[in-house]
Amino acid sequence: MQNYISQQNFNALLDSLISQGKRVVAPRTNAGTVLYEPLANAADMVIDQLPRRSGKEAFFPLCEDIMTYQKEGQKIELQDIDPTRFLETVLVGVRPCDAAAIPVLDAVFSWDYKDEFFLERRKKTTIIGLACTQADDACFCTAVGLTPADPKGADLFLTPLEGGGYACETQSEKGEALVANNKELFAEPNGYKPLPLAEPQTGKFDLKKVKAWLDEHFEDPAWDSIATRCVGCGACAFVCPACHCFDIVDEGTEKQGKRRKNWDACGFWKFTHHASGHNPRDQQPKRYRNRIMHKFKYYDDKFGQTLCTGCGRCIRLCPVGIDIADILQDIDKIEVKVKVEENS
Amino acid sequence: MTQPIDTSIYAAVTAAIQGEAKRILSEGQVTAIVGYAAARRKGSAQPIVISQPDDAQKLIFTPACVNNLAVYLTKAKKEIPKTGKIGIVVKGCDLKALAGLMGESQLKRENLYLIGVPCAGVLGSTIQPDTELTSDSIAPKCTECNERMPPECDFVPAVQVPVNQGLEKKYAAEIARLEALTPQERWAYWKEQFSKCIKCYACRQVCPFCFCEQCLCDRNKPQMVETTPRPAGNFAWHIVRAMHLAGRCAGCAECERVCPMDIPLNLLNRKMAKELKELFEHEAGFEVQEKGPLNSFTDKDDQSFIK
Ligand code: SF4
Ligand code: SF4
Ligand code: SF4
Ligand code: SF4
Numbered sequence: 348m349q350n351y352i353s354q355q356n357f358n359a360l361l362d363s364l365i366s367q368g369k370r371v372v373a374p375r376t377n378a379g380t381v382l383y384e385p386l387a388n389a390a391d392m393v394i395d396q397l398p399r400r401s402g403k404e405a406f407f408p409l410c411e412d413i414m415t416y417q418k419e420g421q422k423i424e425l426q427d428i429d430p431t432r433f434l435e436t437v438l439v440g441v442r443p444c445d446a447a448a449i450p451v452l453d454a455v456f457s458w459d460y461k462d463e464f465f466l467e468r469r470k471k472t473t474i475i476g477l478a479c480t481q482a483d484d485a486c487f488c489t490a491v492g493l494t495p496a497d498p499k500g501a502d503l504f505l506t507p508l509e510g511g512g513y514a515c516e517t518q519s520e521k522g523e524a525l526v527a528n529n530k531e532l533f534a535e536p537n538g539y540k541p542l543p544l545a546e547p548q549t550g551k552f553d554l555k556k557v558k559a560w561l562d563e564h565f566e567d568p569a570w571d572s573i574a575t576r577c578v579g580c581g582a583c584a585f586v587c588p589a590c591h592c593f594d595i596v597d598e599g600t601e602k603q604g605k606r607r608k609n610w611d612a613c614g615f616w617k618f619t620h621h622a623s624g625h626n627p628r629d630q631q632p633k634r635y636r637n638r639i640m641h642k643f644k645y646y647d648d649k650f651g652q653t654l655c656t657g658c659g660r661c662i663r664l665c666p667v668g669i670d671i672a673d674i675l676q677d678i679d680k681i682e683v684k685v686k687v688e689e690n691s
Numbered sequence: 692m693t694q695p696i697d698t699s700i701y702a703a704v705t706a707a708i709q710g711e712a713k714r715i716l717s718e719g720q721v722t723a724i725v726g727y728a729a730a731r732r733k734g735s736a737q738p739i740v741i742s743q744p745d746d747a748q749k750l751i752f753t754p755a756c757v758n759n760l761a762v763y764l765t766k767a768k769k770e771i772p773k774t775g776k777i778g779i780v781v782k783g784c785d786l787k788a789l790a791g792l793m794g795e796s797q798l799k800r801e802n803l804y805l806i807g808v809p810c811a812g813v814l815g816s817t818i819q820p821d822t823e824l825t826s827d828s829i830a831p832k833c834t835e836c837n838e839r840m841p842p843e844c845d846f847v848p849a850v851q852v853p854v855n856q857g858l859e860k861k862y863a864a865e866i867a868r869l870e871a872l873t874p875q876e877r878w879a880y881w882k883e884q885f886s887k888c889i890k891c892y893a894c895r896q897v898c899p900f901c902f903c904e905q906c907l908c909d910r911n912k913p914q915m916v917e918t919t920p921r922p923a924g925n926f927a928w929h930i931v932r933a934m935h936l937a938g939r940c941a942g943c944a945e946c947e948r949v950c951p952m953d954i955p956l957n958l959l960n961r962k963m964a965k966e967l968k969e970l971f972e973h974e975a976g977f978e979v980q981e982k983g984p985l986n987s988f989t990d991k992d993d994q995s996f997i998k
Contacts, residue, residue: 377883377886377887378883378884378886378887378953379953380887380952380953382887399951399952399953400889400951409889409920410919410920410921483819484731484732484733484821485732571770575740575770575771576737576738576739576740576763578762578768578893578896578897579896580891580892580893580895580896580897580949581889581890581891581892581893582891582893582949582951584891585889585891585951586951594918596911596914596918596919598914598917598918598919607919609890609918609919609920610889610920612891615892617909630769630770631770632770662732663818663819664818664949664951666758666893666896666897666945666948666949667737667738667758667897668730668735668736668737668738668817669737670730670731670732670735670737672731673730673731676731
């Protein structure tokens, strides 16, 4: 169902949700950086920029407690965290590349082990997506099968209109409920013109061809030329809406403490460092290879999906300019060459 | 007011670097050269290692050539072979890091062929590399730089560097502002900044001086500091970083440039440098110094704290 909402009414909607005790998470400025964070007022929302980190943290936070322990004499007490206490949340202003990643993550978090933290937050969150009207030459959603107006993952999807306000399209029961409960703020969509959509400036590549090449080239000199310069940080994984590796640590004293789940990154040397001292990924190109393989081969093999939505964050933020879109375009070209050779 | 920065020398600098690189590679004077090459995004540049004379034409110098390439010569970067003599393209600020690494016995001058860059400044951020270099977009370090012509290199293109156009000294201004705050206000400032830290360690990984085999903050047998990106762990990391770099950091500001959370890390480095200058008359510069003030003792050191 399509509706219209003015910017003013949209802010009123968010303020009313906040006053009902809901957690409203939206892009806002924190010490100069735009991040998805809980809002105190709708007026704090910064809707015209892609946040520096992705929307995944509304479900999979950077760091969360998963258990606490206490020890007194011989008595040891373990306490689980109760996910039913998580707040009802509305995640707002989510760009197509961020929203689309969330159903992709559902696959891994509800696979052999059901991650109760992720799934409970997922159940309690309504996602309001937003079409993009601006893109740069790091954006490449259109090359991985999405568009700047793709509602995938959103419960309610907004398209900015000329002269302000949004066209909103409900995408799920959650989205319908949100509109039904706030009917007075929405109007008929008559006579409004959407703003022109963003045009990502990155060339396309064929995901099937990329995967076909990856299937055969776990060992290849290309990995060295791609990633010898990688310095092995966590920037690319941590800003990515689809990366989901985590590490479990126990922190505290001998008397009391917490077990925590923290984001981890395959770029770190420690990621596959065994207790024996052996590291099967002993050099940076092997670590970077995993990043590409996991996104464009392993996740596809296992779940039939691609673990990249083309948001371009890793391209903008890699300290040494490693450009995943460029790599995929190059792989796409290599495969063509192989085929030509075979035919001749 | 935004002033444009004149970077017209960079075309001549690029041509000279290419010529010299080709010559030293074909003559076998070096086995490889670490430099900058153009990348896919408009205006972007990336580090590159070349070993064939024909690849010399890939080398460039533009305002997007921000990286301190010295990081690739450290033992932390095992992937770059360190056999024979290696050429490296260096700006003045990068050269100070090389001098520091020589002082710490990490590199030998005779194993390096230094291609110095006459420098008019680089961008503070390359998130959007196609940005014109102006007094606003220039890296804060460049507003305070007096070493635009790196000394004692093996080769420096013969061009006239434009003088620093009297830009506002961004770190000095910000440090003065922070020093004027009360300790509580300063604490609040850093608390807010550090709250954004995600422990991605990009700042550490690009730092030429972070070459420890295992960073204290990566230890888990036993764990030395909280690894979690929460207030306690974040403060621990930033204090370890600031202290271990005190007297060593010469201000390439790579940590600050790469921080995906825009934390002004070089402010801490500059403040530490200022303190060390006042306390020990020490400054990290072009001179190869064997011992920094925090790992040596002289009878001139202030001992008034011993009571
Ligand atoms: S791999 Fe890069 S471009 Fe793809 S979703 Fe992750 S951060 Fe975005
Ligand atoms: S690809 Fe870039 S962002 Fe990712 S680990 Fe390597 S240097 Fe860091
Ligand atoms: S600090 Fe000086 S040498 Fe370094 S990039 Fe800026 S102007 Fe060039
Ligand atoms: S680069 Fe920034 S976010 Fe990453 S660890 Fe350093 S200070 Fe924290």
